[in-house]
Each structure stands twice: as structure tokens, then as C-alpha cells.
Amino acid sequence: MSARNIARFWEWGKKIICVGRNYADHAIELKNAIPSEPVLFLKPPSAYVREGSPILLPFYTSNLHHEVELGVVIGKGGTAIPQSSAMEHVAGYVLCLDMTARDVQDECKSKGLPWTLAKAFNTSCPISDFIPKEKIPDPGSIDLWLKVNHIVKQNGSTSQMIFSIPYLINYISEIISLEEGDLILTGTPKGVSSVQEQDELQAGIDGIVTMTFKVDRKS
Ligand SMILES: CC(=O)CC(=O)C(=O)O
Ligand SMILES: [Mg+2]
DSSP states (O other): OOOOOGGGGGGGOOOEEEEESOBHHHHHHTTOOOOSSOEEEEEOGGGEEETTSOEEEOTTOSOEEOOEEEEEEESSOBSSOOGGGGGGGEEEEEEEEOOEEHHHHHHHHHHTOOSHHHHOSTTOEEEOOOEEGGGOSOTTSOEEEEEETTEEEEEEEGGGBSSOHHHHHHHHHHHSOBOTTOEEEOOOOSOOOEEOTTOEEEEEETTTEEEEEEEEEOO
């Protein structure tokens, strides 16, 4: 059997752990409180979609939002990983979209229900190519941007994160053991907005990666 290649981690079927409300400006734009501890939720591996395939609009939403986020790919698993050694567990990064059916999420929130339908549907996690760790020496200070049909909607720096990557790795791994190939989505800056069928989403980290996805309806 050939050795597994971390650069294709999305094929391994591991966990996708998402952090919500990790940027104060986004929490404020959605009228959410600024959290004192990370807000966590999960996506299944079936949420992954790669360039060349479309983001599919779920039939039950009329308000699908983009959220551009930095994804942290775990290279070495662990439980209760100390912040001081957390970065040793990182293999690299991907640029991610946390596609969110906002109307469904609002309804779930008002009824006290989990966000699964809003966040975990097929194609809800578009990702870029794998970015080796060495290419981003300081992941706590990079700019993420996203355009819809060539118009800039999101442009934020990971320096605005409320909880840093080492803090998140420690916090998450105290509760959910991390494994090689797991992905952590670290939250989105402000500027989320609605997308429609046939829209083109482009996102990037300057000088590092860009990615383009079309929005479509399941035929
Ligand atoms: C309100 C949200 O959808 C939380 C989230 O995913 C975020 O990135 O913030
Ligand atoms: Mg998000």
C-alpha cells in the first residue's frame, strides 16, 4: 500500500471542526455576542468540495452565505495538546469556505436546535490546494479575501481572531482528540453575504493561494 499523502487529506474522511464567532466584527454584523470561549460545530467529510466542482445550493435555503476562513490541517494527532507545542501538530493550511444556509441557521438558533442543516450539507466546505506549513510562517497575521462575481465582499486579517490557533488546538483537543488529517476552520471575518445560482466565488491569501468556485443547483 502506498503511503498516505497529507496534501490530499480531504480524501481520508477525517473530522472537520469549525470555530464560530472567532472575529468580533463578524459576531457584531450578525448581532451575536462576542464569545468568551470558542463556539464549535462539525461538518462531515462529505462537505468537502474541490475546485472544478460546484457548490450546490441546498433546496431548503433561500439565503446561502459565504464565509471565508483559514483552515488548519493537523499533521500529528493528540489529546489535551498544550498551547506551547500546538504548532508542532500542524502540517499546513487550506483556504476554506464555511458555506452557511443563514435562514436555516437563524431558525435553528431561534428554536434552540443544532446547526447541522445550516452548516453540514454536501459541498458546504470548499477548500483550496494544501498549503505546507513552511509557506505561512505566521498564520496569525495573514490577509484573507473573498469576491462574489469580482466584487470584494470579505477582506480580513487572521490577526483579528479572538482565539489564536494554538489556543484553539489546545481547547479543541481537550474535548475532541485530534488526528492526522483533521481540519480546523478558524472562523470568518465580517462581510458575509448571500450567493445565488451561477455566482462565481473567488477567494485567496495574497501571494499564497487563490481558488474559484461556481454556485449551482443540484440537477
Ligand atoms: C454565526 C456563524 O455562522 C459562525 C461561524 O461559522 C463563523 O465563522 O463565525
Ligand atoms: Mg464559519
